Amino acid sequence: MRGLDGKVAVVTGAASGLGEATCVRLAEEGAVVVGLDLAEPSVPLAGFHRLDVTDEAALAAAFDAVAEEHGRVDVLATFAGVAGGGPVHGVAAADWARVIAVNLTGTFLTCKHALRHMVEQRSGSIVTVASVEGIEGTEGGSAYNASKGGVVLLTKNMAIDYGRLGVRVNAVCPGFIDTPMFRAVLGSESMAAFADEYREQHKLGRFGRAEEIASATAFLASDDASFITGHALVVDGGYTTGMRTGLSSLMGLD
Ligand SMILES: NC(=O)c1ccc[n+]([C@@H]2O[C@H](COP(=O)([O-])OP(=O)(O)OC[C@H]3O[C@@H](n4cnc5c(N)ncnc54)[C@H](O)[C@@H]3O)[C@@H](O)[C@H]2O)c1
Numbered sequence: 001m002r003g004l005d006g007k008v009a010v011v012t013g014a015a016s017g018l019g020e021a022t023c024v025r026l027a028e029e030g031a032v033v034v035g036l037d038l039a040e041p042s043v044p045l046a047g048f049h050r051l052d053v054t055d056e057a058a059l060a061a062a063f064d065a066v067a068e069e070h071g072r073v074d075v076l077a078t079f080a081g082v083a084g085g086g087p088v089h090g091v092a093a094a095d096w097a098r099v100i101a102v103n104l105t106g107t108f109l110t111c112k113h114a115l116r117h118m119v120e121q122r123s124g125s126i127v128t129v130a131s132v133e134g135i136e137g138t139e140g141g142s143a144y145n146a147s148k149g150g151v152v153l154l155t156k157n158m159a160i161d162y163g164r165l166g167v168r169v170n171a172v173c174p175g176f177i178d179t180p181m182f183r184a185v186l187g188s189e190s191m192a193a194f195a196d197e198y199r200e201q202h203k204l205g206r207f208g209r210a211e212e213i214a215s216a217t218a219f220l221a222s223d224d225a226s227f228i229t230g231h232a233l234v235v236d237g238g239y240t241t242g243m244r245t246g247l248s249s250l251m252g253l254d
Helices: 017-028 056-070 093-121 142-165 180-186 189-201 210-221 247-251
Strands: 008-012 032-037 047-050 075-078 124-129 167-174 232-235
Touching: 008 017, 008 056, 008 093, 017 032, 017 075, 017 180, 017 210, 032 056, 047 056, 056 093, 075 093, 075 210, 093 124, 093 142, 093 167, 124 142, 124 210, 142 167, 142 232, 167 210, 180 189, 210 232
Parallel strands: 008 032, 008 075, 032 047, 075 124, 124 167, 167 232
Antiparallel strands: none
16 A cells, blocks of 8 residues: 555554554554554554553653654554443443543544644544444444444544645444454354344355454555545445345345
8 A cells, every 4th residue: 555654653442353453454564553552462563552542641642752752643543442332221321421431532532632743744644443333323332323423423524624734534434343342242142143143234244354444444544545535434344235134045146
């Protein structure tokens, strides 16, 4: 991909799943990758700051340290996130607040402190992480879906505000991807039948791989996407295309 070699990229959620895979891919593209996470990453990085993305002072200090050490902040990808929800009448206000705080407010705060540097530089590329569940509803989605829907619109608003300053902002909207978060939500025996149904709704007939979100994220961050901003890129194996009942097998399509 063009334009990632030598760029300074900050990735939140770097210690697991999609964020980890994105760190690996950006490094393969030649970027200098700095991770932010609550947990210690297991892949080699150019730098790491252990922090909570709801802690604004820690984020401010981390971005200042990256700019100090590496001279710039070119790319941000915001993978730190948590699952959570349920039917609204059963959701404790504290659980709602935690999901919104990490997924939506954490994205806002992370972008805010990356943007301080990107605005000064007059360049940068941000990829936020929403979900297919930020585009359409799911049973019991509530807090998670609201947080991810918020990320999609926050992304479009930042694209409007910062485009003239040389900063592109896009969202990636993954379908269901096999990661530790996915396994925590859908991996239990009691969820097996539902997991099968979710897999069926991915029209490619399988769940996604972390590398497939990493490549889409790297693309949006790169100069190959130089005229793309404010876009919510669905990377979902066809999950959001429409309902599939299997009727197509009667048409010889299996
Ligand atoms: N896996 C999927 O199917 C899927 C689908 C759509 C969207 N997403 C989104 O992609 C992102 C990554 O998901 P994943 O499946 O890799 O999850 P994961 O649980 O494997 O990784 C999430 C990472 O975020 C970190 N994190 C959580 N809260 C944090 C906080 N407050 N501060 C700093 N770091 C924190 C965790 O320590 C972990 O390393 C999440 O935002 C998730 O909502 C995942």
